[in-house]
Amino acid sequence: MNLKLKICGMREPENMSRIAALHPDYLGLIFFEGSPRNVVGEIFQGDQKIKKTGVFVNASEENILEKIEKYQLSALQLHGEESPEFINNLKQKISEEIELIKVFSIGNEFDFEKLQPYEGVVDYFLFDTLGKSKGGNGIRFNWDVLQDYPSTTPFFLSGGIGPDDAAAVKELYHTFQKRQKEELFYGIDINSKFETAPAVKDAEALKTFRERLYN
Ligand SMILES: O=C(O)c1ccccc1NCC(=O)[C@H](O)[C@H](O)COP(=O)(O)O
Numbered sequence: 385m386n387l388k389l390k391i392c393g394m395r396e397p398e399n400m401s402r403i404a405a406l407h408p409d410y411l412g413l414i415f416f417e418g419s420p421r422n423v424v425g426e427i428f429q430g431d432q433k434i435k436k437t438g439v440f441v442n443a444s445e446e447n448i449l450e451k452i453e454k455y456q457l458s459a460l461q462l463h464g465e466e467s468p469e470f471i472n473n474l475k476q477k478i479s480e481e482i483e484l485i486k487v488f489s490i491g492n493e494f495d496f497e498k499l500q501p502y503e504g505v506v507d508y509f510l511f512d513t514l515g516k517s518k519g520g521n522g523i524r525f526n527w528d529v530l531q532d533y534p535s536t537t538p539f540f541l542s543g544g545i546g547p548d549d550a551a552a553v554k555e556l557y558h559t560f561q562k563r564q565k566e567e568l569f570y571g572i573d574i575n576s577k578f579e580t581a582p583a584v585k586d587a588e589a590l591k592t593f594r595e596r597l598y599n
Pocket residue numbers: 392393412414416418419420421439441463512517518519520521522523542543544545573574575576577
């Protein structure tokens with residue numbers, strides 16, 4: 385199964401080093417003061433093959449550029465109400481190699497028309513659950529809304545994915561596979577359900593989950 389794994393909400397250098405040893409595809413760093421996972425100090429830099437992803441909520445361009453430089457980010461996850469114009473302007477100032485992920489929060493239903501202005505502007509969409517906080521709510525949305533996914537932009541599935549969800553993720557992947565559209569279901573993003581404390585991930589739980597997912 386060619387599904388990328390993004391582990392989000394990393395911060396503590398020692399924990400980050402243990403989690404990096406599991407070789408996820410992406411590690412997420414949250415740069416948002418309203419989050420208990422907000423990154424301020426030094427992090428574990430580690431393996432360049434793991435894409436360090438900066439997560440921003442309506443941050444200024446200046447702030448994003450500074451964090452790209454300081455933390456050597458390979459991807460940006462825009463988790464607020466960033467407009468296509470803002471993203472296009474930002475793209476003029478960053479390396480073409482930096483991947484762009486735009487987040488959409490899903491409630492009971494979702495109007496897929498909202499994706500249209502971002503088609504061709506970002507590399508990936510990320511679907512999270514609409515909740516009290518901007519992210520890290522630990523709640524799953526109804527994945528059935530993705531059954532008729534109308535876009536050609538690949539997406540990350542996120543929101544409350546936990547240690548017991550490997551089979552359900554595989555099932556969703558297989559529904560895309562049956563329609564020969566598995567390349568659209570690009571990856572999953574996991575966070576609070578694997579924490580022992582904010583920004584501290586349980587390496588054993590992640591290892592078991594990864595084995596269940598890929599075997
Ligand atoms: O995790 C946070 O604290 C957070 C705060 C503000 C914006 C984004 C945030 N997290 C970004 C993510 O990509 C999370 O992984 C995503 O929201 C899913 O989290 P969870 O439901 O805990 O798996």
